Amino acid sequence: MLTLAWRSLCNRWGTVLLATLAVAMSVSLILTVEKIRREARDSFAQTVSGTDLIVGARSGSVQLLLYSVFRIGNATNNITWETTEEIKQRDAVKWVIPISLGDSHRGYRVVGTTQDMFTHFRYGRDQALKIDSGREFEDVFDAVVGSEVAAALGYSIGQAIVIGHGTGAVSLIEHDERPFRISGILAPTGTPVDKSVHVSLEGIEAMHVDWRSGSRASDGPTVESIRAMDLTPRAVTALMVGLNSRAAVFREQRSINTYQQEPLLAILPAVALQELWNLLSVAEKALFFISISVVGAGIVNLVSVLLASLGERRREMAILRATGARPIHVFTLLGLESTGLTIVGVASGLLLHYIILLTSGWWISKEYGLAIPVELPEAQDIRILAGVLLAGVIAGLIPALTAYRTSLSDGMTQRL
Amino acid sequence: MADSTTDDEPIVQIRNLAFSWSDTSANVLDVDELILNKGERVFLRGASGSGKTTLLNLIAAVLQVRTGSIIVDGVDTAKLPSHKRDRFRADTIGFIFQQFNLLPFLSVVENVSLPCRFSAVRKQRALTHSGSINTECKRLLEAMQLPVDTMLKTSVTQLSVGQQQRVAVARALIGSPALIIADEPTSALDTDTRGAFIKLLFAEAEAAGSSLLFVSHDDSLAMHFDRTIELANINKASVVQSQRLSSC
Numbered sequence: 221m222l223t224l225a226w227r228s229l230c231n232r233w234g235t236v237l238l239a240t241l242a243v244a245m246s247v248s249l250i251l252t253v254e255k256i257r258r259e260a261r262d263s264f265a266q267t268v269s270g271t272d273l274i275v276g277a278r279s280g281s282v283q284l285l286l287y288s289v290f291r292i293g294n295a296t297n298n299i300t301w302e303t304t305e306e307i308k309q310r311d312a313v314k315w316v317i318p319i320s321l322g323d324s325h326r327g328y329r330v331v332g333t334t335q336d337m338f339t340h341f342r343y344g345r346d347q348a349l350k351i352d353s354g355r356e357f358e359d360v361f362d363a364v365v366g367s368e369v370a371a372a373l374g375y376s377i378g379q380a381i382v383i384g385h386g387t388g389a390v391s392l393i394e395h396d397e398r399p400f401r402i403s404g405i406l407a408p409t410g411t412p413v414d415k416s417v418h419v420s421l422e423g424i425e426a427m428h429v430d431w432r433s434g435s436r437a438s439d440g441p442t443v444e445s446i447r448a449m450d451l452t453p454r455a456v457t458a459l460m461v462g463l464n465s466r467a468a469v470f471r472e473q474r475s476i477n478t479y480q481q482e483p484l485l486a487i488l489p490a491v492a493l494q495e496l497w498n499l500l501s502v503a504e505k506a507l508f509f510i511s512i513s514v515v516g517a518g519i520v521n522l523v524s525v526l527l528a529s530l531g532e533r534r535r536e537m538a539i540l541r542a543t544g545a546r547p548i549h550v551f552t553l554l555g556l557e558s559t560g561l562t563i564v565g566v567a568s569g570l571l572l573h574y575i576i577l578l579t580s581g582w583w584i585s586k587e588y589g590l591a592i593p594v595e596l597p598e599a600q601d602i603r604i605l606a607g608v609l610l611a612g613v614i615a616g617l618i619p620a621l622t623a624y625r626t627s628l629s630d631g632m633t634q635r636l
Numbered sequence: 637m638a639d640s641t642t643d644d645e646p647i648v649q650i651r652n653l654a655f656s657w658s659d660t661s662a663n664v665l666d667v668d669e670l671i672l673n674k675g676e677r678v679f680l681r682g683a684s685g686s687g688k689t690t691l692l693n694l695i696a697a698v699l700q701v702r703t704g705s706i707i708v709d710g711v712d713t714a715k716l717p718s719h720k721r722d723r724f725r726a727d728t729i730g731f732i733f734q735q736f737n738l739l740p741f742l743s744v745v746e747n748v749s750l751p752c753r754f755s756a757v758r759k760q761r762a763l764t765h766s767g768s769i770n771t772e773c774k775r776l777l778e779a780m781q782l783p784v785d786t787m788l789k790t791s792v793t794q795l796s797v798g799q800q801q802r803v804a805v806a807r808a809l810i811g812s813p814a815l816i817i818a819d820e821p822t823s824a825l826d827t828d829t830r831g832a833f834i835k836l837l838f839a840e841a842e843a844a845g846s847s848l849l850f851v852s853h854d855d856s857l858a859m860h861f862d863r864t865i866e867l868a869n870i871n872k873a874s875v876v877q878s879q880r881l882s883s884c
Contacts, residue, residue, distance in 0.1 A: 224742075224753075227739075227741040227742055227746075228739075228741055230741060231740060231741035535736050536739060538733075539733075539736075539737065539738070539739055539750075540739075540750075541698075542731035542733065543726075543731070543750040543751045543753075543754060543807065544722075544725065544726025544727075544750075544751050544753075544754030544755045544758075545726075545754050546719065546722035546723070546726075546754070547722070548719070549754065
């Protein structure tokens with residue numbers, strides 16, 4: 221039976237190959253989408269890692285996460301520098317990265333921070349920010365740009381940029397008399413850091429010297445005179461806090477949340493990230509649903525190819541029947557064919573999936589900072605593969621049954 | 637013409653057969669008696685749509701007999717369960733179609749040996765005769781005056797229609813089935829080759845000890861046969877169902 225099925229297949233290899241290819245492609249699509257989805261989820265959950273608490277003015281936890289980590293939206297209020305200093309002094313606190321937001325550069329957010337950003341900030345699997353070229357900011361007017369900013373705007377080290385007030389893509393008011401100079405470009409991280417322009421907190425203060433309530437007061441002071449000023453920040457937007465011991469995290473959180481001097485909110489980034497991801501899970505599910513549909517289409521295509529071929533194969537069936545093949549033989553022949561094709565389709569889909577990972581993984585990593593490790597299929601992948609296989613075999617019974625029935629009614633007759 | 641030996645028991649015995657496609661439709665076939673003796677070569681003549689193919693399907697037990705009886709090689713096929721009927725057919729009957737007898741994706745020898753895949757009885761007989769299926773295939777092909785050595789390498793689709801029909805005869809004969817049913821096997825051949833084809837078919841059917849039921853509408857062939865049965869004369873069903881014409 222196997223040889224018969226195989227020889228018959230070889231006789232129709234063109235259409236059969238295409239149908240199998242469709243199954244293979246849909247299988248590799250769903251595997252790859254699943255893989256990227258998983259990696260994206262992991263990467264998302266690790267947009268911030270190693271930070272125990274994020275502190276901001278009292279608002280919602282997702283809102284605080286959105287503006288402090290994802291640079292979406294605005295803070296309702298600031299944290300005073302005195303409070304920042306106080307938190308920094310606490311025994312349980314190991315390090316604090318202050319963040320000052322509110323300005324932008326051609327649509328990209330400007331983040332005022334300290335050198336601690338480069339020493340303590342972690343993302344992914346305990347990865348620190350890496351300077352791709354140049355160096356960290358040292359001067360008041362130095363800026364370190366994220367990889368995407370540099371790539372999109374074609375920036376290089378030493379270039380002067382103007383930072384605008386407000387956060388729109390087109391700033392009407394620009395701090396153009398005090399241009400910043402790009403001192404460093406960061407390596408891609410796959411996090412919002414790529415889309416940020418980092419300057420020192422002093423830089424942020426310097427930008428706003430002599431500005432009152434968002435409008436410029438006559439002729440401002442010169443760059444030289446600004447450097448001479450005391451540029452200690454009056455307030456920051458949020459703090460990323462690292463503790464000496466993770467065990468202290470809830471105590472510190474409660475202590476910050478009940479801070480008497482000003483209303484503050486401390487969140488656990490991992491928890492808040494999880495909350496936010498759950499908000500996005502609709503898109504995730506939609507993606508999965510689309511992949512499933514594509515696999516369904518692949519199987520329907522395979523079955524329709526097999527069904528369509530039955531018309532041409534009635535003669536073949538009649539000959540087989542005439543030479544003694546029983547209807548069950550015909551059924552087995554067709555069943556073997558669809559099962560075999562599904563297996564080949566699923567196997568080559570898996571192969572294709574790995575080829576895609578191997579060939580384009582570096583590109584995804586380079587472009588999106590999303591590391592796609594090549595690993596053995598996970599339990600989820602195996603469930604998907606088994607599901608596709610099962611669906612293919614069950615769907616393959618349709619042509620087999622049809623052939624079984626026609627071979628019963630056609631018998632020896634060669635109906636053409 | 638060598639007369640074949642006739643046993644007492646006929647190879648095909650039809651009595652009081654009536655057949656219709658459904659309970660409500662009129663009978664397509666209504667045959668009181670039709671008997672084929674063992675070793676006999678019978679020419680069954682009938683126009684298109686006269687119920688020839690239906691009769692063949694009934695004899696081959698593809699269609700279920702509801703009224704009357706058909707006994708083939710001593711077996712009342714209507715009483716067999718369907719899987720046994722299939723096995724019985726594979727063991728007992730060799731088929732030759734009008735044309736397109738061969739599976740294009742199999743070699744000539746594979747085509748000829750096809751019945752041995754499905755019938756252990758015929759496989760055993762072929763082995764007894766020649767020692768191996770392959771040898772038996774070649775022997776039959778040679779007997780059909782086919783250039784075996786050159787043909788083994790060519791695809792069956794490259795054979796001429798006449799050669800294809802002779803390969804089909806070799807296939808029908810392998811494992812010496814008791815009955816050969818040939819459904820207009822010569823209609824695709826030209827007049828010159830028909831006679832030669834029939835002579836070969838006769839000789840080998842006789843060598844295999846198979847009876848032959850040869851169906852055609854071509855009167856000119858009747859003279860070669862032991863006996864001619866005019867289907868119109870024995871079939872009392874008057875209604876000719878035109879929609880069944882599609883088969884041949």
